[in-house]
Amino acid sequence: xxxxxxxxxxxxxxxxxxxxxxxxxxxxxxxxxxxxxxxxxxxxxxxxxxxxxxxxxxxxxxxxxxxxxxxxxxxxxxxxxxxxxxxxxxxxxxxxxxxxxxxxxxxxxxxxxxxxxxxxxxxxxxxxxxxxxxxxxxxxxxxxxxxxxxxxxxxxxxxxxxxxxxxxxxxxxxxxxxxxxxxxxxxxxxxxxxxxxxxxxxxxxxxxxxxxxxxxxxxxxxxxxxxxxxxxxxxxxxxxxxxxxxxxxxxxxxxxxxxxxxxxxxxxxxxxxxxxxxxxxxxxxxxxxxxxxxxxxxxxxxxxxxxxxxxxxxxxxxxxxxxxxxxxxxx
Amino acid sequence: xxxxxxxxxxxxxxxxxxxxxxxxxxxxxxxxxxxxxxxxxxxxxxxxxxxxxxxxxxxxxxxxxxxxxxxxxxxxxxxxxxxxxxxxxxxxxxxxxxxxxxxxxxxxxxxxxxxxxxxxxxxxxxxxxxxxxxxxxxxxxxxxxxxxxxxxxxxxxxxxxxxxxxxxxxxxxxxxxxxxxxxxxxxxxxxxxxxxxxxxxxxxxxxxxxxxxxxxxxxxxxxxxxxxxxxxxxxxxxxxxxxxxxxxxxxxxxxxxxxxxxxxxxxxxxxxxxxxxxxxxxxxxxxxxxxxxxxxxxxxxxxxxxxxxxxxxxxxxxxxxxxxxxxxxxxxxxxxxxxxxxxxxxxxxxxxxxxxxxxxxxxxxxxxxxxxxxxxxxxxxxxxxxxxxxxxxxxxxxxxxxxxxxxxxxxxxxxxxxxxxxxxxxxxxxxxxxxxxxxxxxxxxxxxxxxxxxxxxxxxxxxxxxxxxxxxxxxxxxxxxxxxxxxxxxxxxxxxxxxxxxxxxxxxxxxxxxxxxxxxxxxxxxxxxxxxxxxxxxxxxxxxxxxxxxxxxxxxxxxxxxx
Numbered sequence: 043x044x045x046x047x048x049x050x051x052x053x054x055x056x057x058x059x060x061x062x063x064x065x066x067x068x069x070x071x072x073x074x075x076x077x078x079x080x081x082x083x084x085x086x087x088x089x090x091x092x093x094x095x096x097x098x099x100x101x102x103x104x105x106x107x108x109x110x111x112x113x114x115x116x117x118x119x120x121x122x123x124x125x126x127x128x129x130x131x132x133x134x135x136x137x138x139x140x141x142x143x144x145x146x147x148x149x150x151x152x153x154x155x156x157x158x159x160x161x162x163x164x165x166x167x168x169x170x171x172x173x174x175x176x177x178x179x180x181x182x183x184x185x186x187x188x189x190x191x192x193x194x195x196x197x198x199x200x201x202x203x204x205x206x207x208x209x210x211x212x213x214x215x216x217x218x219x220x221x222x223x224x225x226x227x228x229x230x231x232x233x234x235x236x237x238x239x240x241x242x243x244x245x246x247x248x249x250x251x252x253x254x255x256x257x258x259x260x261x262x263x264x265x266x267x268x269x270x271x272x273x274x275x276x277x278x279x280x281x282x283x284x285x286x287x288x289x290x291x292x293x294x295x296x297x298x299x300x301x302x303x304x305x306x307x308x309x310x311x312x313x314x315x316x317x318x319x320x321x322x323x324x325x326x327x328x329x330x331x332x333x334x335x336x337x338x339x340x341x342x343x344x345x346x347x348x349x350x351x352x353x354x355x356x357x358x359x360x361x362x363x364x365x366x367x368x369x370x371x372x373x
Numbered sequence: 374x375x376x377x378x379x380x381x382x383x384x385x386x387x388x389x390x391x392x393x394x395x396x397x398x399x400x401x402x403x404x405x406x407x408x409x410x411x412x413x414x415x416x417x418x419x420x421x422x423x424x425x426x427x428x429x430x431x432x433x434x435x436x437x438x439x440x441x442x443x444x445x446x447x448x449x450x451x452x453x454x455x456x457x458x459x460x461x462x463x464x465x466x467x468x469x470x471x472x473x474x475x476x477x478x479x480x481x482x483x484x485x486x487x488x489x490x491x492x493x494x495x496x497x498x499x500x501x502x503x504x505x506x507x508x509x510x511x512x513x514x515x516x517x518x519x520x521x522x523x524x525x526x527x528x529x530x531x532x533x534x535x536x537x538x539x540x541x542x543x544x545x546x547x548x549x550x551x552x553x554x555x556x557x558x559x560x561x562x563x564x565x566x567x568x569x570x571x572x573x574x575x576x577x578x579x580x581x582x583x584x585x586x587x588x589x590x591x592x593x594x595x596x597x598x599x600x601x602x603x604x605x606x607x608x609x610x611x612x613x614x615x616x617x618x619x620x621x622x623x624x625x626x627x628x629x630x631x632x633x634x635x636x637x638x639x640x641x642x643x644x645x646x647x648x649x650x651x652x653x654x655x656x657x658x659x660x661x662x663x664x665x666x667x668x669x670x671x672x673x674x675x676x677x678x679x680x681x682x683x684x685x686x687x688x689x690x691x692x693x694x695x696x697x698x699x700x701x702x703x704x705x706x707x708x709x710x711x712x713x714x715x716x717x718x719x720x721x722x723x724x725x726x727x728x729x730x731x732x733x734x735x736x737x738x739x740x741x742x743x744x745x746x747x748x749x750x751x752x753x754x755x756x757x758x759x760x761x762x763x764x765x766x767x768x769x770x771x772x773x774x775x776x777x778x779x780x781x782x783x784x785x786x787x788x789x790x791x792x793x794x795x796x797x798x799x800x801x802x803x804x805x806x807x808x809x810x811x812x813x814x815x816x817x818x819x820x821x822x823x824x825x826x827x828x829x830x831x832x833x834x835x836x837x838x839x840x841x842x843x844x845x846x847x848x849x850x851x852x853x854x855x856x857x858x859x860x861x862x863x864x865x866x867x868x869x870x871x872x873x874x875x876x877x878x879x880x881x882x883x884x885x886x887x888x889x890x891x892x893x894x895x896x897x898x899x900x901x902x903x904x905x906x907x908x909x910x911x912x913x914x915x916x917x918x919x920x921x922x923x924x925x926x927x928x929x930x931x932x933x934x935x936x
Contacts, residue, residue, distance in 0.1 A: 044791070044792055044794075046792075054817060065695070073704070082555040096719060096765075111395040122475075141754060141761065142756050142757070142758075143490065143494060143759055145489070145761075146490075147491070150495075157403065163763065163765070163768040164763070165762070165763035165765060166760075166761065166762050166766055167759065167760070167761040167765060168489065168760045168761075169667055169758065169759040169760075170757075170758045170761070171436075171756070171757040171758060171771050173436075173757065174434060174757045174758050182890070185886050185887060185890035185891070188890075189883045189886040190886070192882045192883075193879050193882060193883065196879055196882055197879070200875055201875075210793075214433075220512050233891065233895045234824075234825045234895065234898070237825055237829075237887060237891065237893070237895045237899070240883055240886070240887050241883075243883055244879065244880035244884065245880070247876070247879050247880070247883075248836075248839070248877075248880060249878070250880060251872065251875045252843065252872050252875040252876060255871055255872040255876075258874070259868075266782070269919070273385075279850070280846075282819055282846050282849075283839075283842050283843055283846045286788070286792065286842045287836075287838070287839045287843075288839050288848075289788060290785050290835045290836075290839075290842075291832070291835035291836055292675075292835075292838075293781060293783035293784035293785060293788065293835060294784070294831055294832055294834055294835030294836075295832060295835065296830065297777045297778075297780040297781040297784060297831070298777050298828055298831055300777075301594060301773060301776045301777035301780060302773050302776075302777035302827075302828060302831070303769070303770060303773040303774075305426075305770060306770075306822060306825070307773075307827045309825065309828055310828070311918045313832060326857065332853070333761045334512065340387070357505060363821065365640075372629075
């Protein structure tokens with residue numbers, strides 16, 4: 043039988059400081075980027091008009107810009123979309139009084155005047171009023187918070203609160219690092235991207251749960267062993283599964299990224315990054331956090347389930363703040 | 374043994390159900406010819422609904438327009454508006470439309486295959502409030518003109534317009550004007566055009582300038598029409614006039630119980646285009662609520678919409694028109710006077726017609742009759758969101774997703790076969806069933822396939838094998854401990870179960886949140902994700918285990934397992 047990474051005994055948790063430092067730098071850099079440039083929100087959130095144009099012959103971009111400017115919408119974003127024959131035009135929100143579809147109509151008329159009666163073809167138009175956008179932003183935020191909360195509840199119910207808090211912290215880390223990735227890649231945040239973000243949450247949790255499930259199982263075993271070693275052993279034991287699953291999911295995601303076209307590309311990028319960060323956080327965020335919680339609120343040894351307390355309030359995510367698990371190791 | 378039989382029967386039944394759910398069936402669809410008419414076609418196709426981003430079409434979100442006054446109970450108003458909008462859209466004859474309330478104050482409409490954005494928006498946005506109002510015959514407008522002039526002066530309106538306007542030379546031009554105007558005057562049944570013409574002569578006399586005109590900006594802008602209550606203005610000034618009439622001071626200065634309405638018609642005299650303006654009684658003698666039927670027709674006089682009133686409405690109409698013989702009756706649709714008001718000759722019963730404005734073709738009349746039949750919107754609506762996706766883009770997306778899906782599937786199959794050999798083959802067989810079950814679940818729940826949904830499906834192919842991987846790795850561990858093949862398989866499935874269930878349930882919870890808070894394409898994504906997870910749990914835990922049992926049964930006493 044073909045085996046990879048079988049019977050490994052790596053000390054995964056040991057370099058946790060370096061790992062946390064790297065991710066902290068990445069997140070800080072990304073959030074700094076975010077602070078400077080702001081989130082590149084799609085028109086679903088900002089409101090406005092988006093038109094996707096398809097030309098028979100690649101047009102001169104300067105010409106296209108001049109036409110849109112001439113239609114009365116200077117400052118519109120004009121970008122090639124996948125090929126030199128396709129462009130998206132994104133015009134800012136309109137003043138409240140006029141009907142929302144006016145912008146699209148005026149740009150379309152100007153384009154046909156300049157490029158001909160059938161050129162370009164408007165293959166997609168999206169017009170969003172400002173109020174809808176605000177509401178969507180709020181809903182997206184609510185969705186993310188609620189899904190984190192629901193998962194915490196489920197984990198607290200299925201495992202115990204220590205695991206729940208550690209898993210949710212790892213997930214919050216994934217959310218932050220994916221946001222940082224978004225900012226650095228200048229990806230446009232659309233509803234689909236929010237969906238991808240939530241999928242990353244689910245996927246990363248998946249990974250954390252698989253490891254925690256093994257920890258739970260190993261803790262039940264009679265022989266007493268420090269949590270540090272249990273954690274390491276559990277990660278090593280689940281390593282072949284992790285590698286294989288990540289490879290298959292990455293294969294599917296890459297195929298989406300390469301072949302599924304421009305519309306779905308931001309989604310694919312986020313998923314691809316999510317696989318990486320999800321795997322990383324399951325080991326280097328969830329693990330040390332669990333050790334730290336264990337040190338602060340030790341479980342009653344021998345007693346398999348600690349008397350379950352009310353879930354501790356989730357501390358703001360500061361991975362660097364988790365204490366060195368060294369103490370646990372030497373115990 | 375009986376356990377195995379039971380398992381095989383279950384799988385067989387699931388497969389049969391899935392095939393049935395996905396079996397191509399006859400679907401009647403309506404399509405639009407280029408000329409705007411509809412025809413029905415029956416096609417056989419797999420019953421999977423494509424979202425707008427794949428099929429092409431239009432998504433509209435409408436909300437209550439409060440720019441002209443606050444609406445007290447929005448939710449209830451939207452409920453009533455929803456019925457009207459639904460009747461109108463269904464009248465367009467487009468198949469598989471989705472019309473629903475979203476939240477408390479919004480209506481969402483999905484119309485596949487429609488690419489005429491402006492027409493569709495008009496269809497749902499026209500308020501279609503129909504009213505019959507008697508034009509003023511007391512010269513009330515003329516009396517308030519001096520005050521309007523004074524208001525215009527304080528607002529500095531004169532400077533902006535005086536230069537632009539040159540009044541037609543009174544007598545000569547107005548003669549021509551009246552001839553041109555007379556031709557467009559229309560009649561409803563019970564009304565004759567002749568009488569309108571007779572009145573023209575009378576109207577001519579005092580139409581040069583309005584009596585009481587003080588020579589202010591507004592009096593210069595407005596000329597008398599052919600009968601009391603009708604006025605003309607140069608169309609270039611329409612926006613100025615419209616804005617001016619909206620000013621609160623001006624509204625306050627208007628004669629009580631009367632309102633000003635613009636007309637849909639226009640006339641050209643001496644290369645200048647003139648529009649009509651009417652002063653009508655505020656109280657309509659009857660409204661569109663009493664209307665039971667409306668249909669378009671082409672008559673020598675132009676395109677008309679013929680309508681029928683309910684019996685009760687007809688009686689009321691008769692009573693009111695009897696009181697107003699020799700008066701002019703404006704047919705007002707959404708605050709615009711349609712055509713020119715005909716004179717009432719005698720009492721009118723249950724039938725009448727509305728003349729479309731000049732240059733409006735049959736399609737507009739069709740739209741109007743549809744809208745009138747569906748009734749007026751209880752509240753004005755405005756468009757909050759439009760997404761319009763061309764059919765070519767949708768097809769392109771499907772093709773690309775298809776390619777990406779095939780390649781993803783191929784990669785996953787290669788990895789599983791390469792790594793797990795025989796067991797990998799079982800997993801791949803399970804994966805085939807997984808694809809079948811997922812699609813069948815989507816079809817039977819009438820879920821909508823969207824582009825993010827397809828992406829989620831492709832992704833789920835990669836994730837679906839995770840459960841298999843967990844089980845297989847577990848079996849390997851058990852084999853390492855020296856257990857027999859049969860025990861190792863049993864134990865492997867048993868131990869992997871908790872991890873599989875916990876991880877999948879937490880993903881389902883996330884997807885459920887997405888479903889609750891997402892819209893359109895994202896909802897589609899959540900549905901495919903949930904369907905995929907459930908199907909993957911069924912196949913990996915139940916189906917693949919059955920395959921193993923089958924294999925163990927065939928090769929009794931197998932010492933090795935290819936895994």
